[in-house]
Amino acid sequence: MLPTENGSTYSPPIPLSSLQRVSHLRLLEAESIHILREVASEFERPVMLYSIGKDSSVMLRLAQKAFFPGPIPFPLLHIDTGFKFQEMLAFRDAMARAVGAELLVWRNEPAIAAGTNPIVLDTKRCCGLLKTQALLDALKHYGFDAAFGGARRDEEKSRAKERIFSFRDGAGQWDPKNQRPELWNLYNSRVHPGESIRVFPLSNWTEMDVWQYIHEEEIPIVDLYFAKPRPMYVRGEALLPVEQAFVARLGEKPQMVRSRLRSLGCSPCTGAIRSDADTLPKIIGELLSFRSSERANRVIDHDQEGSMEIKKREGYF
Amino acid sequence: MACALTQPDLHDVGTDFSIDAFLEREREKDLLRFSTAGSVDDGKSTLIGRLLYDTQSVYDDQVLSIRGKGTAGPQLDFALLTDGLRAEREQGITIDVAYRYFSTPRRKFIIADTPGHEQYTRNMATGASTADAAIVLVDARKGVLPQSRRHAYIATLLGVRHIIVAVNKMDLVDYDAETFASIRSEFESFARYAAAESGHTPELHFIPVSALLGVNVVRVSDETPWYDGPALLELLESLPTTVGSEIAPFRLPIQHVIRPHQGFRGFAGQIASGTIRVGDPVTVLPSGRTSRVERIVTYDGDLDVAHAPLSVTLTLEDELDISRGDLLTLAGEETRVARRFAASLVWMDGRSLDASRRYLLKHTSQTVPAEVRLRHRVDLEQSIREPGRVLEMNTIGVAEIETRRPIALEQYRENRTLGAFVLIDAETNATAGAGMVREVLTDDASAVDARPVTALERATRWGHAGVVLRLKAPSSVANAFERALLKAGVFVVRPPDDDPTTPGVLAAAGALVLVAEEGGHSISLRIGSSRAESLIHGETTKAVASLLRLLRESNVLHHQERTR
Numbered sequence A: 001m002l003p004t005e006n007g008s009t010y011s012p013p014i015p016l017s018s019l020q021r022v023s024h025l026r027l028l029e030a031e032s033i034h035i036l037r038e039v040a041s042e043f044e045r046p047v048m049l050y051s052i053g054k055d056s057s058v059m060l061r062l063a064q065k066a067f068f069p070g071p072i073p074f075p076l077l078h079i080d081t082g083f084k085f086q087e088m089l090a091f092r093d094a095m096a097r098a099v100g101a102e103l104l105v106w107r108n109e110p111a112i113a114a115g116t117n118p119i120v121l122d123t124k125r126c127c128g129l130l131k132t133q134a135l136l137d138a139l140k141h142y143g144f145d146a147a148f149g150g151a152r153r154d155e156e157k158s159r160a161k162e163r164i165f166s167f168r169d170g171a172g173q174w175d176p177k178n179q180r181p182e183l184w185n186l187y188n189s190r191v192h193p194g195e196s197i198r199v200f201p202l203s204n205w206t207e208m209d210v211w212q213y214i215h216e217e218e219i220p221i222v223d224l225y226f227a228k229p230r231p232m233y234v235r236g237e238a239l240l241p242v243e244q245a246f247v248a249r250l251g252e253k254p255q256m257v258r259s260r261l262r263s264l265g266c267s268p269c270t271g272a273i274r275s276d277a278d279t280l281p282k283i284i285g286e287l288l289s290f291r292s293s294e295r296a297n298r299v300i301d302h303d304q305e306g307s308m309e310i311k312k313r314e315g316y317f
Numbered sequence B: 001m002a003c004a005l006t007q008p009d010l011h012d013v014g015t016d017f018s019i020d021a022f023l024e025r026e027r028e029k030d031l032l033r034f035s036t037a038g039s040v041d042d043g044k045s046t047l048i049g050r051l052l053y054d055t056q057s058v059y060d061d062q063v064l065s066i067r068g069k070g071t072a073g074p075q076l077d078f079a080l081l082t083d084g085l086r087a088e089r090e091q092g093i094t095i096d097v098a099y100r101y102f103s104t105p106r107r108k109f110i111i112a113d114t115p116g117h118e119q120y121t122r123n124m125a126t127g128a129s130t131a132d133a134a135i136v137l138v139d140a141r142k143g144v145l146p147q148s149r150r151h152a153y154i155a156t157l158l159g160v161r162h163i164i165v166a167v168n169k170m171d172l173v174d175y176d177a178e179t180f181a182s183i184r185s186e187f188e189s190f191a192r193y194a195a196a197e198s199g200h201t202p203e204l205h206f207i208p209v210s211a212l213l214g215v216n217v218v219r220v221s222d223e224t225p226w227y228d229g230p231a232l233l234e235l236l237e238s239l240p241t242t243v244g245s246e247i248a249p250f251r252l253p254i255q256h257v258i259r260p261h262q263g264f265r266g267f268a269g270q271i272a273s274g275t276i277r278v279g280d281p282v283t284v285l286p287s288g289r290t291s292r293v294e295r296i297v298t299y300d301g302d303l304d305v306a307h308a309p310l311s312v313t314l315t316l317e318d319e320l321d322i323s324r325g326d327l328l329t330l331a332g333e334e335t336r337v338a339r340r341f342a343a344s345l346v347w348m349d350g351r352s353l354d355a356s357r358r359y360l361l362k363h364t365s366q367t368v369p370a371e372v373r374l375r376h377r378v379d380l381e382q383s384i385r386e387p388g389r390v391l392e393m394n395t396i397g398v399a400e401i402e403t404r405r406p407i408a409l410e411q412y413r414e415n416r417t418l419g420a421f422v423l424i425d426a427e428t429n430a431t432a433g434a435g436m437v438r439e440v441l442t443d444d445a446s447a448v449d450a451r452p453v454t455a456l457e458r459a460t461r462w463g464h465a466g467v468v469l470r471l472k473a474p475s476s477v478a479n480a481f482e483r484a485l486l487k488a489g490v491f492v493v494r495p496p497d498d499d500p501t502t503p504g505v506l507a508a509a510g511a512l513v514l515v516a517e518e519g520g521h522s523i524s525l526r527i528g529s530s531r532a533e534s535l536i537h538g539e540t541t542k543a544v545a546s547l548l549r550l551l552r553e554s555n556v557l558h559h560q561e562r563t564r
Ligand SMILES: Nc1nc2c(ncn2[C@@H]2O[C@H](COP(=O)(O)OP(=O)(O)O)[C@@H](O)[C@H]2O)c(=O)[nH]1
Pocket: B038, B039, B040, B041, B042, B043, B044, B045, B046, B047, B071, B072, B077, B079, B092, B093, B094, B116, B137, B168, B169, B170, B171, B172, B209, B210, B211, B212, B213
């Protein structure tokens, strides 16, 4: 530290070399914290969508940092489809307690009671009911005017088009052809009653950035990301986690496979990968060798060209 | 990767790969943001796709999903990697910015691939506003097009430090050195005008490329032996980033006040520029109160020193009334505090700028009502300023802004954060304009301004340039016409005698000179030196309306005069 003596306003010059290069992670962190604080200040009733995955874990840590030493000034909302891994739900509750945040859980109970699943329906309609509809209902029920999501632009082509403050009309829909211009870090948070903004503080983070940050910051994540022997239905290249009984085909027997999940979703639609990566450095090393994107393991985006865009237009995150 | 690549793997995960060494190198990497610009079909998206592909930044499933599609014939259509909306793929155009990410062993990059169509200019501005560098694509066969000029101008206005002119499709002009040289000199002359008009001087770089074939994109190619500069990627890896502003004066716009309990009041924000240390004396603007920094608080522990662009929380030694929107500076290094300033504007809304409308001006972390009066428009085609009070979507001008409350601000060229603002239409909530402060004006409206009044100011004030109108009509029509002009706020004069020299002199001085001649029953109007005489029919009211319409259609009157 360089104390300033007797009220002098003079700051001795700092050698440039020590400051000049701000690492990309510090830069991304500073930008995300700026976004979180803007939303907390400008909206009446913001909420943070908490999906329990690695991106949500980073977003939650950034929220802790943004308002430290105060508490996170908005609740967390988990949209529970009923198909989340048991480990995820336990982790969610523990995490919310640990950070001292209010946790809201919303389920589309009528649809769940009606037996909605991706096999009786197609994945598109299943997502529509259990995720999109549930989300829109929850936002409306609580009257949230801004909702944070952990989506990143590098995840998928239509996400690459998303603003950081993404305007949604009264029905929660996205109009990708008519987005508000968004210059510098000056975000337009003005909405009419009923309209809302989806906010993506991790827009500029890549999958690699997220893992490196989790590693550097020692952020807790669900154990499913780490490789260990797990029971799986093996179908050619694909590994399907044994969680929901309806996933099994007639007479199909699970096998123990050393595997892990690259991204977390609903168990019937999230494939695992064979892996020996049981530490963060190994996960990062493995990521460098990947030849396909993280969403390639998800069933949902493959239904048709542009399916993510269609879901997003309808109100999905 | 599934497709044969001519380039070696940039992220070689070989046997002697060490994850610790990799992470160590990653920690050292900085971040450069760049955007694309240029006219439709000049190859922006193709270039970005090519950069991503050649740096192994696309996954196999993404390559597979575009194989055999698009408009590039047997080649992969790289534009499909960034054109992520269905409408874009269907129409083969880019509508909105796509952000893409890649890294090399040297640094990380964020790319904003922007659309070329004039109607989507605002999306181009969105992409360029945060860029350290802009790549302006020019099709070698077509040369510098109006959109190349518009985009280069906007990038210049937005203070982008480096403009890289990539002369593309060199494969279609046989890699001709002459073509490259002539585009270069044409662009340089426009850049000189842009720098003079905007007050910003970016550094220019020129590279001949073929985005489709990858010539001079990642590596310098044999196809252009006459070119001795770097390949595009080499250049991007070596440009300085804008981070480095920590030696500038300290500026911290307060975003949020953190008060977990009585004993703690923290002022949170992202440092816009400069460096701050514990014990430094600080001034709060606009109030002007002073105190000292007590602590620099972060989740990871207190800091002794912090610098841009970190997000921090400060506590002060004294209890001051500080709220969101205030600015913290070092004592002795304060910014100006003002309500009036002149600014460049890029208009982005379908509803044109209208001085009678109320706008909300968002500047750093505050939003204040503001009045906006246009000084002039900038016509990039002709490289001139033109009078007017309206800015339509995608046009550029200079305006005088007056805010309801005083704000602490700086010229955009000195500080990109403290000089930038957006205008929000208070009625529709649309983000209507992007502004860059050129000059802080004195708040005292009665202050003496000793500069001579220019013809442009006059034309802006009256809504028209000087011109002689020769009207042949019954005197009732002439009188009604003159009265209508007067009512519309026009500086109209009607010399009493038919003195041959007076009308010209008055018109040169900026007046609209009406020379009327009794015309019996016929009505005709000749505007200025034009030969054409328009014949008008109808009774007095209709005739006057037709005359006014004629003046507007021939651009004598700027159409906003109607509502004055
Ligand atoms: N021959 C040739 N064609 C190119 C080159 N770059 C782009 N193109 C083609 O030009 C068209 C427009 O390219 P695109 O990237 O969509 O242009 P944008 O509108 O600027 O994004 C496509 O058909 C490309 O395949 C080039 O270097 N050489």
